[in-house]
Amino acid sequence: MTEAFTRPLLATIQSVHQASRTTGQLSTEAKNHALEAIAQALETFAPEILAANQQDCEQAQAEGLPNALIARLKLDANKLQGAITGVRQVAGLADPVGEVQIKRELDTGLILQRLTCPLGVLGVIFEARPDAVIQISSLAVKSGNGVVLKGGKEAIHSCQAIVKAIHQGLAQSDYPAAALALLTQRSEIQQLLELDQWVDLIIPRGSNEFVRYIQDHTRIPVLGHADGICHLYIDQAADLAQAVAITVDSKTQYPAACNAIETLLVHAEIAPKFLPMVCDALQAKGVELRGDATSCQFVELVPATATDWATEYCDLIVSIKVVDSLDAALEHIDTYGSGHTEAIVTQDQETARKFLAQVDAAGVFHNCSTRFADGFRYGLGAEVGISTAKLPPRGPVGLEGLITYKYQLVGDGHIVQDYSGPRAKAFTHQDLT
Amino acid sequence: MTEAFTRPLLATIQSVHQASRTTGQLSTEAKNHALEAIAQALETFAPEILAANQQDCEQAQAEGLPNALIARLKLDANKLQGAITGVRQVAGLADPVGEVQIKRELDTGLILQRLTCPLGVLGVIFEARPDAVIQISSLAVKSGNGVVLKGGKEAIHSCQAIVKAIHQGLAQSDYPAAALALLTQRSEIQQLLELDQWVDLIIPRGSNEFVRYIQDHTRIPVLGHADGICHLYIDQAADLAQAVAITVDSKTQYPAACNAIETLLVHAEIAPKFLPMVCDALQAKGVELRGDATSCQFVELVPATATDWATEYCDLIVSIKVVDSLDAALEHIDTYGSGHTEAIVTQDQETARKFLAQVDAAGVFHNCSTRFADGFRYGLGAEVGISTAKLPPRGPVGLEGLITYKYQLVGDGHIVQDYSGPRAKAFTHQDLT
Incomplete structure (x- = not known):
């Protein structure tokens, strides 16, 4: 230089x-x-x-x-x-x-x-x-x-x-x-x-x-996200045909996208029936399947290693884990999720409510594909990027990510001293809009 | 450790x-x-x-x-x-x-x-x-x-x-x-x-x-501000008595506060008349005065050095600079301001409009004291802190600084594939509130 x-x-x-x-x-x-x-x-x-x-x-x-x-x-x-x-x-x-x-x-x-x-x-x-x-x-x-x-x-x-x-x-x-x-x-x-x-x-x-x-390498705020490790949790009360369709779409519709899933979490109770269904459908789309020990009992999978749960494949690969409960799924997402988009498939409204409330991510989805996490699909008109930061702007960001605000105060000689001490004037604090 | x-x-x-x-x-x-x-x-x-x-x-x-x-x-x-x-x-x-x-x-x-x-x-x-x-x-x-x-x-x-x-x-x-x-x-x-x-x-x-x-020392977002270098600009069209009162309040009402001014900018045309008035009033409150070469022509001041313009005194000290125009005041504020609160005193609405629009700070004030920059005075109910960051939350921050948002999407088996390709379904994008 x-x-x-x-x-x-x-x-x-x-x-x-x-x-x-x-x-x-x-x-x-x-x-x-x-x-x-x-x-x-x-x-x-x-x-x-x-x-x-x-x-x-x-x-x-x-x-x-x-x-x-x-x-x-x-x-x-x-x-x-x-x-x-x-x-x-x-x-x-x-x-x-x-x-x-x-x-x-x-x-x-x-x-x-x-x-x-x-x-x-x-x-x-x-x-x-x-x-x-x-x-x-x-x-x-x-x-x-x-x-x-x-x-x-x-x-x-x-x-x-x-x-x-x-x-x-x-x-x-x-x-x-x-x-x-x-x-x-x-x-x-x-x-x-x-x-x-x-x-x-x-x-x-x-x-x-x-x-x-x-x-x-900068102190300037950065709009964007480094990781997109998204999960799809198939609850015991899922409509299994719907769950297969959503899994295939979330993984294969555009596997290199940040809103594609990397890990499929499956409730133990439906695993014996659901895993063969979903694995057939994914394999028909050319997806490589990796699974934990439990899922390997029901279908033939490449055994997943610890790093699989923390990997964004950006490719036609999915890792599969069987969980015993909603809480176990929430715990896995809390540990490995990147705060991008997390989804559940279930017909049980109370389970869905708990999932949507407790998962901490820019997008929490119920009975739909994670691939909907996108500024155009959300109707924002234009997308500057997708932010996984906690403070707003979060998620798909439109023009609002390029603006801020300022406070403008107009008086006529007003000073703070008049609002202090024993004879302080009171503020009216009256909203005008 | x-x-x-x-x-x-x-x-x-x-x-x-x-x-x-x-x-x-x-x-x-x-x-x-x-x-x-x-x-x-x-x-x-x-x-x-x-x-x-x-x-x-x-x-x-x-x-x-x-x-x-x-x-x-x-x-x-x-x-x-x-x-x-x-x-x-x-x-x-x-x-x-x-x-x-x-x-x-x-x-x-x-x-x-x-x-x-x-x-x-x-x-x-x-x-x-x-x-x-x-x-x-x-x-x-x-x-x-x-x-x-x-x-x-x-x-x-x-x-x-x-x-x-x-x-x-x-x-x-x-x-x-x-x-x-x-x-x-x-x-x-x-x-x-x-x-x-x-x-x-x-x-x-x-x-x-x-x-x-x-x-x-952290990657976690920090809510707050390190500096509060606030300016008060007295325009040639100021009401001088009002300008004196606002200057005294902005400097002395609580000099250790971040919203107290550090530098007074005075338009050259009114400097000969205004500087003696304001300096008398400030000295009566025990304020130490430091000035640039031009202001020293009109009143007896300690000569200001280059570091004065970049210093938050947090004390009964003020630096004074005479400027030839609004643009020169804006330029000084752009160089030395910390983005906290900046104020103008003027009876000229067009000058005020330009100042409020062009100054880039969390608070831009017209004809009132910078000391109003405060969550309680703004009516926010509680103040978590004052942020000089560009992205919101900016300025005095109430409870809204402690929250964020998430996108919740609920479907009934919706997949993105149906909205792609030659026979793509169209989104309705209809606001429901």
């Missing part, structure tokens, strides 16, 4: 911070106009963007990068048009800024309001997918934030072409182009993570290891 | 965690009953508590601890009764748990709810004040959390007597006494900070250095 890189980076981020001080004041109309200008510019520059992406893809192939990565990198005309449609959809979302959460008279002429406002500057670090630049830029504009984008080096030409188009679009709008910047050097990631005075939220997009690295 | 300490600590905290899995399900009535039982037990054990406190105070005096610390340590019958009244007031606050924030049909029979729920286990670390045990315990019970309390060793007998009484009270209630534990060894702080699997929020109560130490 040379001085030559360090100085421009700091200057760039300070410029974004500086510009972001005004983006929070833009009207909904001004922000939506900026989004439409971005969409049009992306359409205008589409040939240039696709050519740049072609260059990245050829380079990636020449370097022998994995096919899965090249697939994520590839931006064809359809995918680009889809991303542009996404920009216009963000324009259609409700403006998260300026919402009055509290309006309260503290005393005559002394009015407190709690208003939503942008966080400031977002730092987004992603691998491969250049369309992420388009999506996150549109969310940043709508939420009134500045944004610093750092893409993977394999996508550098695509990202540069996209950001050039976005800047051209923003030049036709009130959202300052200086509030959106692209970093291109890998060495800049570590510097970005250290700039907690200027950057307010880090959004990492990539593998679990990548997210964990980011979390461990 | 010996094994002998380590094992009981882990066992204690695991017990609190275990017990806290059920406290979130208690009804409002059950929690209020527990609070009344605590209040009555504290009344019953008052003589024992006061005697224990007497012992702590004598010990502190014998050890020559500072008088200010002994004053905070001292618990007389009045102060104890005040704390007990506080417990009953917490019973009167609205229950923050179980609130339905979102209720949405995703499709027929597939219902999503977002419900508020406790965080889990609170870790509260405080110095001296034994009445903090009473306050935070009552807030933990009301919010359905477990709590691990670590008081200063100078208050050990007081804390033990108080927790004994609280446990006796809880024994008459449905809130399990095991969900509330007191740590007594100083070595246990570091261990507590490492137990991020079992503890969900750390609340430090003490000096700025103490809070910063805690923030730098």
Whole structure:
């Protein structure tokens, strides 16, 4: 890391911070106009963007990068048009800024309001997918934030072409182009993570290891999750056909997703009947089955080891454990769950109520697939990421993860001394909304 | 740190965690009953508590601890009764748990709810004040959390007597006494900070250095603030008499508070007239004045150095700077402010609007004292602390800082596969509240 890189980076981020001080004041109309200008510019520059992406893809192939990565990198005309449609959809979302959460008279002429406002500057670090630049830029504009984008080096030409188009679009709008910047050097990631005075939220997009690295190397809040170890518990009172369908969907509908299950917990009473059913169905989908000693009594399984319970396979593998009770299932989830999404299948309402109440996770599901844990399926309109943090925002996060609030107090010369001591005035504390 | 300490600590905290899995399900009535039982037990054990406190105070005096610390340590019958009244007031606050924030049909029979729920286990670390045990315990019970309390060793007998009484009270209630534990060894702080699997929020109560130490030594979220560098900007369009009164209140009403100002920014146009007025008033209150070169032209001041702008005095000292414009004031606040509370005095509504919009702080005030930045004055009912973090909870935090939410999804065998591919079902996404 040379001085030559360090100085421009700091200057760039300070410029974004500086510009972001005004983006929070833009009207909904001004922000939506900026989004439409971005969409049009992306359409205008589409040939240039696709050519740049072609260059990245050829380079990636020449370097022998994995096919899965090249697939994520590839931006064809359809995918680009889809991303542009996404920009216009963000324009259609409700403006998260300026919402009055509290309006309260503290005393005559002394009015407190709690208003939503942008966080400031977002730092987004992603691998491969250049369309992420388009999506996150549109969310940043709508939420009134500045944004610093750092893409993977394999996508550098695509990202540069996209950001050039976005800047051209923003030049036709009130959202300052200086509030959106692209970093291109890998060495800049570590510097970005250290700039907690200027950057307010880090959004990492990539593998679990990548997210964990980011979390461990910054004081800036990180929106995301490192692990997605989700469980499905099949209670003794389950509808077994329903339980099979939900198990198959939760494991196989998209096994690499964070909301796919890794472990199936089965009540001992139904294990002899249910395990052969579910294992047949999973094996028909090509799932590798690993089980504890008890489950191996009923079906032929690879014996599970202690590490299986703590592993996110991200693959067509499931571990199976037989439990004696709901409490044993809760205990297992409490020990191994990552707080992402946990589900129960049962027809017993009291058992379901206890499970939903006692499991501590961003999502607690009853008689449905864990794969529903997703911002679009929840109807949030857009998903910034899924957070397994305890404090909000938790779970799938939409635009609300990109805003905060501040207290605004307006008086007419009010001082605290008048509300102190033996002749203290009383507060009225009257809510006005 | 010996094994002998380590094992009981882990066992204690695991017990609190275990017990806290059920406290979130208690009804409002059950929690209020527990609070009344605590209040009555504290009344019953008052003589024992006061005697224990007497012992702590004598010990502190014998050890020559500072008088200010002994004053905070001292618990007389009045102060104890005040704390007990506080417990009953917490019973009167609205229950923050179980609130339905979102209720949405995703499709027929597939219902999503977002419900508020406790965080889990609170870790509260405080110095001296034994009445903090009473306050935070009552807030933990009301919010359905477990709590691990670590008081200063100078208050050990007081804390033990108080927790004994609280446990006796809880024994008459449905809130399990095991969900509330007191740590007594100083070595246990570091261990507590490492137990991020079992503890969900750390609340430090003490000096700025103490809070910063805690923030730098844990992965657990910390509720609080290390710095309170607040500014008051007197605009050229200020009512000068009002500006003097607000300055004096903001600086002197309680100078050790985090919401007291450290720096006064004065517009150049009114500086020649305003500075003599405000300096006379501040000096009459015993305030030491430090100023930049320009302000020293108008009044006799100790020249301020670069470090003054970055210092929280917590004392009767103020630094003064003359600025040429609102933008220069905003720039100074952006550089030196700690995001706590920032205020402007002006009769110009447009200037006020710009200040309130552009200043990035938990509190932005117009024509009133910064000392109003406080949970009780805001009408929050109880204050857990003041947060200068960007993500919510921000500013003075009431019970809402002790809760989070989870998404609950209830279906009837719904799987994601049915909503995918060419014949995908559509979501209805219909809000039910």
